[in-house]
Each structure stands twice: as C-alpha cells, then as structure tokens.
Amino acid sequence: MTIYYKFFQNEINKKFYKEKIFFLLRESRLYREGNWCMRQGNHLLKKIKAILLAFSFLPLWSLGCSKEQLCPPTLAILSSRKKPLVNNTVTIEGVQFDKKGNFLNEAAVALFLENAYKEGKLPLSAFKSASCFKVTDYAQAKGLQTRQLFIIESKCDAQLARYILKDLAVHYQGARHLAHFYTIKEFEALIGPHMPPYPSLIIPVVFLKYGQHYMGLMPYASGRSLATFMEDYVKMNTPEAKKRVIKAYREVGKTLSIFHQLFMPNKGENGLEKTVIQGDFHHLNIFYDPSTKHVSFIDNEHMVPCLKHLKNPLKDIESLLSSVCFPHLIPRDIQETINIQKWLELMLPSFLLAYVKHYPSSQQEKVLHEIEKRLSEGKYKNVYKGYELKLLFKKMRKFLLTRKENNEK
Ligand SMILES: Nc1ncnc2c1ncn2[C@@H]1O[C@H](COP(=O)(O)OP(=O)(O)O)[C@@H](O)[C@H]1O
Ligand SMILES: [Mg+2]
DSSP, X not given: OHHHHHHHHSHHHHHHHHHHHHHHHHHHHHHHHSOSSOOOSOHHHHHHHHHHHHHHTHHHHXXXXXXXXXXXXXXXXXXXXXXXXXXXXXXXXXOOBOTTSSBXXXXXXXXXXXXXXXXXXXXXXXXXXXXXXXXXXOGGGOOTTEEEEXXXXXXXXXXXXXXXXXXXXXXXXXXXXXXXXXGBGGGTTTBSSOOTTSOEEXXXXXXXXXXXXXXXXXXXXXXXXXXXXXXXXXXHOOHHHHHHHHHHHHHHHHHHHHHHHHTSXXXXXXXXXXXXXXXXXXXXXXXXXXXXXXXXXXXXXXXXXXXXXXXXXXXHHHHHHTGGGOGGGSOGGGTTTOOHHHHHHHHHHHHHXXXXXXXXXXXXXXXXXXXXXXXXXXXXXXXXXXXXXXHHHHHHHHHHXXXXXXXXX
16 A cells, blocks of 8 residues: 555656556547447446556556566576666756656757767767757657657768657656666577567667656667558558568567567477567567568567566467557558458468467467467457458468478478
C-alpha cells in the first residue's frame, strides 16, 4: 500500500497511469463498437479488467531491480562499464520548451543535440553541427510509451545517417532497463545493425537527459515496418504486393524462431521452452528490409521483464498474429477496407511455417501442435473464427513431414 501511495505522489507517474487507464478504456469501447476480433462479454467487466491491467504495470516500473535480479541464470553478465550513461544531463541554455516541458519545436531539439555534442555528451560526429542535420517531429507515430518522438537525418559525415530520438514515458526506469541490455553477453551480437539470421535489437546508443525527460537516441531501423507491408497490400492488391508480404512474414518467422531458441535452456532441442521474448511483438514494432532480408525489433522496453523471468514464446507469436485485433495498430486509411480473413490467409501460413521449420526436425511436430492449441484456445481465438485453422495446420504438418522424409532419403 505504502509503495502505491508513494508512487502516486509523483506527478509524472500520476499522469502516465491516468493516460494508460484512459487508453485502455477507449480500447475496450473500440472492441465493442468495431467489428475486429469481437469478444462477447460484459462491458463493465472489461472496464474493470482494463483498470486492473493498467495497475498491473505498476510493480515493474516502481520497484528498482538490481542487475542480478534482472537476469535469469541462463544469461551471462558482462562488465557494467559497457552501459551507456543514463543520467547524461545536457545543458538546456537557449533551448525553448512549451508549458508541458516538451521541446517547443524542431529547432529546439536541434539546439539541444548540438549542445549535447559540444559538451561531449553525444560523441557522434553526425551531430557536430545543427547546420548538417535535420530534425523532424514524428509525434504522429508515437504510442503510449513515448512522450516525444523525432527523426534525425544527418549529412555531417560522408554517408547519410538516420536516427530516432525517443522521450521515454517511463523515464528513468525505462532508460535504466534499456541500458541494462549492454551488460548481457548474449545481446552483444544483437544490438545495432548487423546481418541475418539474428534480428537487430534497436536499443538507444546514447541517453540524453533534461529535467525528468530521459531520451534514447537510436539508429533508424532499416527497411519498413510490417504494418506498411499490410498497407501496401490492401491499397495495391497486386500479386507483387502479395509476394512482398509473404516474403517479409517468412523472414520474420525464421528470425523470431532463431531468436527464441537462442535463449532457451535447451536451444530448441526440447521444443518450445520459456525464453527471452520481445514482449510487444506487433506489426508496428517489427521492421523488414527486403534488400538485405534483415529483420529489426524496435520498442524493446517490454523485453526487460523477460530478463527477470523467462517467458512463453507463444506470447510473441500470438501477439503478431493478433495485431489486426487492435484498431490503433491498423494504418488509419485501410481500417475500413481491410479484409481480415484474407489478410490472415496470406500472412499466417508463411510466418508459422517458417517459425516451425527452423526448430530441430524432431521437435517440429510438437511445436506446431502447441501453436495450434494456443491459437484455437487462447484469448484471441475469435480472430480465427472464419478461418480454417485445422485445415491449415493439417497442411503444414503434411508439408513438414514430406520435407523430413525427403531429407532422410
Ligand atoms: N529505431 C526506429 N527506427 C524506425 N522507426 C522507429 C524507431 N523507433 C521508433 N520508430 C517509429 O516510431 C513509432 C513509435 O516508436 P516506439 O518505439 O514503437 O514507441 P511506442 O512505445 O510509443 O510504440 C514506431 O511505431 C515506428 O514507426
Ligand atoms: Mg511501438
């Protein structure tokens, strides 16, 4: 009780939870009114659930966890010297803010970044002068975890460099948790741009602080979000757009499978085991670059609780496949025209088959069975109402079996 009381004494926490509760209430209304993944039930009950859900976030962000507490024994810890400084306060002389304490405009952000560079708080030559980089407000793309969002394009060096500057709604704890990624050995090879088969985890390379604002500066993910592939497909409806969707989801299925197995205690040799999951694996948080077949995960704050307790990988699978259930995740201009059944028929088989195919062949049948069970009995089962799930899994089983037999010959 005391913890909850103390927590709400803090103005920022109060504001954050007020916003979260309103957001969840609005979501429950959208569920009822929109015909997305309609679930029957008492609306009042849903409101209560939404409030409880909002409060359930509280212990994570309010209680500081030590480094040791955050890592299950399967993850090796590196020296904490590698961690970027979270309390990296920048001088705000000359920088203009609005009444809420946000940057007044893009020029204010540019000056802030230039100050940071001059003070040695931002040791990247891409920021050496505001005259060679451009800041663009990207507020229209931000979700709940973000207070301010900007794209930065820099021509200060020979090559064009693009960055995202994200003001973390969960301020200090969020930044501290993200910085923690740098102390885990297994993440070393995954942070920042590199080549497949592993995903790139886009994590801030530098944190910049003013007042109670903790901003993460990170590279812009290569390629486009999976949601934009959906947008193209719905708008164009051409065989080429269809092919691009299939390829993207196939690559994401494969990458997620490899990522999940990397952190499983038996590395996939025992089928699906608890592991590190992305935790907010919807189609806006996954980027795919067709030219390099490279998959990047952004918005990785939700991965942090998994570092404390490994989680069920089915959550990521379920989360991606049910992205269509949430109206706020569907690009606005296709909300009326998208045919969800058709969309599922397109992306589901390519994603699932690739995910399962990358497990050891002795485990594929078991993994497929567990996914089928989750999709047909889990909380989003109504998404697949008009869709022949049984038939799809039967076909996939047959495909995998034939492949296995051919391999054994
Ligand atoms: N590193 C990045 N590269 C490209 N786009 C990004 C990146 N980070 C954020 N974005 C864009 O900003 C949006 C919101 O950022 P995100 O980190 O997902 O925050 P939120 O928690 O608010 O969803 C994303 O959906 C994406 O369009
Ligand atoms: Mg996001």
